[in-house]
Amino acid sequence: MRGLARWLPVVLGSALLAAAGPRPPAEDGYELWLRYRVVDDAARLAAYRSDVAALTVGGDSPALRAARAELLRGLGGLLGRPLPVDSTVSRDGTVLIGTPAGSPAIASLGLGPELARAGREGYVLRTARVRGRRVIVVAANRDAGVLYGAFHLLRLIQTGRPLDSLAVTAAPRVSLRVLDHWDNLDGTVTRGYAGASLWTWESLPGYLAPRYRDYARADASIGINGVVLNNVNGDARFLTAPYLEKVAALAGVFRPYGIRVFLAARFSAPVEVGGLRTADPLDAAVQAWWRAKADEIYRAIPDFGGFLVKANSEGEPGPQDYHRTHAQGANLLADALAPHGGVVMWRAFVYAAEIPTDRVKQAYDEFVPLDGKFRANVLVQVKNGPLDFQPREPFHPLFGAMPRTPVMLELQVTKEYLGQDTHLAYLGTMWQEVLDADTYARGPGSTVARIVDGSLFGHRLTGVAGVANVGSDRNWCGSIFNQANWYAFGRMAWDPGLGAAAAADEWIRQTFSNDTAVVRRVTAMMLASREAVVNYMTPLGLAHQMAYEHHYGPGPWVSGGRPDWMSVTFNRADAAGIGFDRTPAGSDAVAQYFPPLRQRFASPDSVPENLLLWFHHLPWTARLTGGRTLWEELLRHYQMGIDTVRWMRATWDSLAPRIDPARFDSVRAYLAIQAAEARWWRDASVVYWQSLNQLPIPAPYAAPLHTLEFYQRLGCPADVRKPRCPAIEEKP
């Protein structure tokens, strides 16, 4: 917007700023949600200073030292004064941390039942008395649990919660809470929009960059306990001795923070780096190679977590190259790791153009027959939906369909299809949607969460993985709000019942402030943001409409290539209608769901409207339950998305006096890009639909700004940091 309209918000903003008090000092986002600024409410600060007057650490270990350092840093910052450390409890307000095994004082507190509930990784926070002194106890069964408890205590203070009468017992519901870094040897991060890989291989193992420790602290603060260091599009060199030495060095940095390292293993490694002539899982030499490789890995890294594998998917090598099954492939690796306690996370993201079936059905078809055929230390890793991390998909039908196999959830923390670094989209709502989804596998209440936490089918080996967007950018994630997705992923993996709103609330208070206006308005923005993206990109159940290479801008016209990668395959739009018929009359993907979902999805009257065009092909003129035609409803949803972004900008601007100027400006600039690009997505899509349906655009909706040819020719200059297209300015 040129001219006055562009400058007016600045003038108003300056006036607002002039009227308010001093803004917080500029921040660059490096400290994430672990900023530990002095509590800015005087009464609360006084209370906390009374509650917390000293630290006593019962015992010594790397994890306890990490907890000690974090508490000194955090409490020192939050309370605005250094925290003394006493070797034994000697004053009121002591924070006493440790395990019963390491601390007689803690052992004497009678926390047996609570500690039993805390389990292997959990912790107990309690106010208590030790030798007559008022203490806050942070206790756990293992030192790593103490660290988690310490972070919980710090979070309570950061979010303004009272510390009197503490009675927290926490334990994670999921055992493997893993960040998958799709980092490559060359320093790029596939689908990463936050700079280069954090792992500077060339200077490992000799140089341990300080950033590795800050990364570990961030993960530990949200309960992440596993890191896959390398891309699933594997590079076998990661399994060779020079790289294992580097991996071991990283493992050493992470270990005190309760984090184990994993590696993505390339199935053809026995050939590529082993010099064997085959990688057939039934070949004795291959089996011996993996056993020896596992032994080698565990000599270097005694607590190595295991392998993540992408096999026979998008060109990656795998067991099917030798006419073996996924189970045989997974078991090959599992057997090599089992003596060492390692696990295999075997991805079910499989589909092939040669298979004529609807792409979203193929993984189910391939994996369900293998149920129960995997070793006990294998988890099948399943994306939240059956296509590929689209802004909205129904939950993956594999959830509930493999009762005899540990099935773990793969989420995408990096916003490959939701605006990458620039578009504000909080994904907690998407993840809550899938966790709360009822599969009906064992009747009502068979939620994805209960499958993922093992409770529905009685599995103890459980997991959630997130494809990370963490890189060398100063703010780690490419944008401030992208940090919220990392945060929410960890918290929701620890507790799938936490909920998107609660996670958002925690994040906002720790990342910005406890200012009520900030918390309320930013929570509203975050909770509305994902749906805004759905609306301006792919409303009403559309999916896979992005431009061909960069996945950043719109491309509903994309065609002419491999069908299961073409937008036209998924929108099925023509002169008469749009949408993919997945009912029995079509691909019958609905049949992969349990009743009553199967029937619910199969009828356009009962399918949730936000999945309408995922399951149905309808005429443009079909009248929907709201009374509007499908065409009008699409236009209405696109507009809702655009309007939501406009509202987010105004809401953010209203917070200018309450947010530090550096982070404020960066978010503001990206919201401006998002506004222009929401319009771009909408216009490009609408003008393409019009080229098919020849329908006019009814009032009050605007005509697209440009021609179809204009949008089709829009390129994206490559950018090693992130793909980017020039934004389209809205003409006034």
Add this chain to the structure above:
Amino acid sequence: MRGLARWLPVVLGSALLAAAGPRPPAEDGYELWLRYRVVDDAARLAAYRSDVAALTVGGDSPALRAARAELLRGLGGLLGRPLPVDSTVSRDGTVLIGTPAGSPAIASLGLGPELARAGREGYVLRTARVRGRRVIVVAANRDAGVLYGAFHLLRLIQTGRPLDSLAVTAAPRVSLRVLDHWDNLDGTVTRGYAGASLWTWESLPGYLAPRYRDYARADASIGINGVVLNNVNGDARFLTAPYLEKVAALAGVFRPYGIRVFLAARFSAPVEVGGLRTADPLDAAVQAWWRAKADEIYRAIPDFGGFLVKANSEGEPGPQDYHRTHAQGANLLADALAPHGGVVMWRAFVYAAEIPTDRVKQAYDEFVPLDGKFRANVLVQVKNGPLDFQPREPFHPLFGAMPRTPVMLELQVTKEYLGQDTHLAYLGTMWQEVLDADTYARGPGSTVARIVDGSLFGHRLTGVAGVANVGSDRNWCGSIFNQANWYAFGRMAWDPGLGAAAAADEWIRQTFSNDTAVVRRVTAMMLASREAVVNYMTPLGLAHQMAYEHHYGPGPWVSGGRPDWMSVTFNRADAAGIGFDRTPAGSDAVAQYFPPLRQRFASPDSVPENLLLWFHHLPWTARLTGGRTLWEELLRHYQMGIDTVRWMRATWDSLAPRIDPARFDSVRAYLAIQAAEARWWRDASVVYWQSLNQLPIPAPYAAPLHTLEFYQRLGCPADVRKPRCPAIEEKP
């Protein structure tokens, strides 16, 4: 080194640390040499606090505001207390800054003669009295000069100089002091080893990252007044409207810091983005296109500096594509820019495989006939040597050979051929060597410095350009010591007579401390470092022996491709001898130098030994002036290089208590890599020479660790941040 030897330094280091006082707090290098830590000598601090008690700014402008902000930040930090600002001089110890035009108080001081000497960009620092008050005056003719003076004042304090009796008049000897950023649209930096491009095009012009201002401050602090934003391997899109808008935004950030922006212009732009059918400089439509383009640029950026051009070099388009000369090509652009005051920097880095002449002669052959044919606003930009930024080359014969043309110097700040990010190599000594070199163009004293500053031939348009290594890495340059090259480039461009040692001394004091041990030992390291690299890579005048693609490791065997890119072309090594005959019996490159250099270079007895094999082909058994054979001398020099690195490591380790742990560790880790890689360079070279000369290695020199085949097969995994090969560990 495995085993005890590896741990011993750590043990000793810890003991040393335990004995000393507290180490300085960790730093990440972001603040470069502008750290402004409190003066740590109590007596000096007291004196400075007496000298400097307040700031008064005479006048107002963006540059004065920048100076004000820098002085408040710097003096506040150095003096350990906020500096009050008085609107007029009202107390002793006032720092009074401004120009006579803007400040009556400064006008009244009678600084006419000094200000005349200061000229357009210079400044005067003087103790004086204003209204009876003792003041420190920072005066200049223009506001940008005031900013330079402010940085000089801060530098004096940072380096512990006294402020009583100040009488400084400074003016740059060179008018264009330019950093050439070889940054690409996709965010990569060609020959950059410091992360991604600083310019985040996708969020410009709307978002001005705080880093842009810190970049401008760093440049201004060392007197850099021009920035070429984009790679000489040009991309015509930079000249299009969307990018000009972004460039204008950057120009706006830089302007208060006295920095103008330039662009590398792709000669074929009229075709690529203009839609013309030719780019012939004599075509009227082409001339009109460039005039219109210049008009468009200056409407957006009124103080745009001009164009940098690489034409008909390594595949870039240029006037020779139309059978026109470099002068005709340069004049085309010069005429378009002249009405706006812009300049053209036209690179003389030209050579072609099709031309049978010795590559190092070709630029001279092509440009000398064009002397005097360039417009007045064209500078011919000439690399320091006639090959390509090798660790050592003789000075470029074009210096002195084009008396009627402004000739500017192009240096490489980024260490493409000197170890990139990891090897410590201070280039100030290299640059002093070329600046002090006597061309004898007008008899003795015709130094390159006097050509570059215009004094030898009476030119007023003068320049020095540095190919930058600045990127998104937190420490800006990929390593702490690489920062020193940026620093020294700016200071030596401002004053070509400053000298490498003085620049190093300034940098060390500002970057680390004034601790005498630190200053002495680090100065020694820096002054020895470039020669160490020469010795272990390409001693005795060898050049262009690096591996083919990555330019990082050794490749003296490289052959089989385009001859002027092959190592064997430049080493001419065979069973009998080594070296390139550039005497009259050979390529006669010596003839391009003035007498007596021509004769001096032509004889192996008088040529400087460090250029021996640049100018001569000699038998391996030739006896040199030291009494050793050439083979022995080569081995001795390789070993000197390795020994110097070992000494640098020990020297650095001795400084552990005096350097903050984060920067200390990062340098230490890279020195370890450098030690291993110095051995790699030496061993690979020696084993290759032996494969030709069959000579044994005399005591006391060690045999190469591996076979020739091992070194030839060593690859470099690509890394977007920097190329890297696995380092070779020294076996004990």
